[in-house]
Amino acid sequence: MNVSLQNMDKVSALLTVKLEKADYQEKVDKALKSLRQKIQMPGFRKGMVPASLVKKLYGKSVMAEEINKLLQETLYNYIKENKVNILGEPLPNEEKQQPIDFDAAEEFEFVFDIALAPEFKAEVSADDKVDYYTIEVSDEMVDNQVKMYTQRNGNYEKVDAYQENDMLKGLLAQLDDENQTKEGGIQVEGAVLMPSYMKNDEQKAVFANAKVNDVLVFNPNAAYDGHAAELGSLLKIDKDIAKDVKSNFSFQVEEITRFVPGELTQEVFDQAFGKDTVKTEEEFRAKIKEEIAARFVADSDYKFLIDIRKMLMEKVGKLEFPDALLKRVMLLNNQEKGEEYVTENYDKSIEELTWHLIKEKLVEANDIKVEQDDVLKMAKETTKAQFAQYGMLSVPEDVLDNYAQEMLKKKETVSNLVNRAVEVKLASALKSQVTLNNKTVSLEEFNKMFE
DSSP, X not given: OEEEEEXXXXXXXXXXXXXXXXXXXXXXXXXXXXXXXXXXXXXXXXXXXXXXXXXHHHHHHHHHHHHHHHHHHHHHHHHHHTTOOEEEEEEEOTTTOOOOOTTTOSSEEEEEEEEEOOOOOOOOOTTOEEEEEEEOOOHHHHHHHHHHHHHHTOEEEEESBOOTTOEEEEEEEEBOTTSSBOTTOOEEEEEXXXXXXXXXXXXXXXXXXXXXXXXXXXXXXXXXXXXHHHHHHHHTSOHHHHTTOOSOEEEEEEEEEEEEOOOOOHHHHHHHHOTTSOOSHHHHHHHHHHHHHHHHHHHHHHXXXXXXXHHHHHHHOOOOOOHHHHHHHHHHHTTTTHHHHHHHHHHHHHHHHHHHHHHHHHHHHTTXXXXXXXXXXXXXXXXXXXXXXTTOOOOOHHHHHHHHHHHTTOHHHHHHHHHHHHHXXXXXXXXXXXXXXXXXXXXXXHHHTTO
């Protein structure tokens, strides 16, 4: 067996593999022997088919399979042992690769084109100034979070007079042109209304200060801006019919229900952050602010990496790539999309490849490694962030662990978690190496940066 590498230029090379009979014959014999033990053929007991017959029927296909396996193994080992930094995968050379004849030949030569990663430097220093945005946790954010906790412990109470956001229940009856109850018209007993959700302010105002037993006249079609689904739900008829019902209705108020938020008790504090972690409303609000700020760090680091990427892409400049070869690789991986897809997306793929190569150098320079514990931690952080979206800032460790373990069962999810763990460690390392231009911004200002 002979393997040789010939550089064609700085970013491409020919990799040639020559195989002799001695390199593969033992593997072929072993594979044929294994096949003979398994094969079933009329006139012979299992495992007793003559070896010569097995070789005659299957010898060439087995040889082709074993040579292909040996070739792939040889290519992989050579690239790994010689630390050849290739892009994509080896492709058969279109000019020098001769047709392979497994029927007649015993010696084989395989010639591959390989794309080499370009040589360049990617470094950061204190001379590099990068903006770092700290997202301000507003009082409104804390108020909303506190409200979420109090609402969980709230309850509904019956009241005598309507206020904004109250729910009304009563008899709904269709009126005629004289605003009298229409004979044979639509009537709904126990109809439920929430005027605060009405889209028309004039109609909404009809219910201001309404009291139990009041009879009010309003127009549902105007109140809900002709929205078929809402009208159908209120009038208990098909929505396609409901959208054409434009008459007034009377509504006799039978019941007014109001949601009353719960109090901030020690029980609420314990539910949110664990027993006796906080003991006063002031401590509770401070802890909420701390938790929200901690969640924003990941967003700030993400923006930091975007800005680092832009800076380094400019510093590194345009790299040389074997475009023709990489387009062949891209087309091979997207055969169903065709050459037009490659033409339209090649420049973007090169931009992503450039950043990938830069990031690899930074990861190596900072000796960043991701262990299983890092992946598990990232899975827990992801789960924690998902719970936080629903106002659950403190989730028991066993719950986080169970969700995280489920995430780790999916290969694609694990790959994404590994990438995110790398980026978290990389952001942490680079923040200490560049000069940060610290800026505090509102969440709204921060989000606008991504528009």
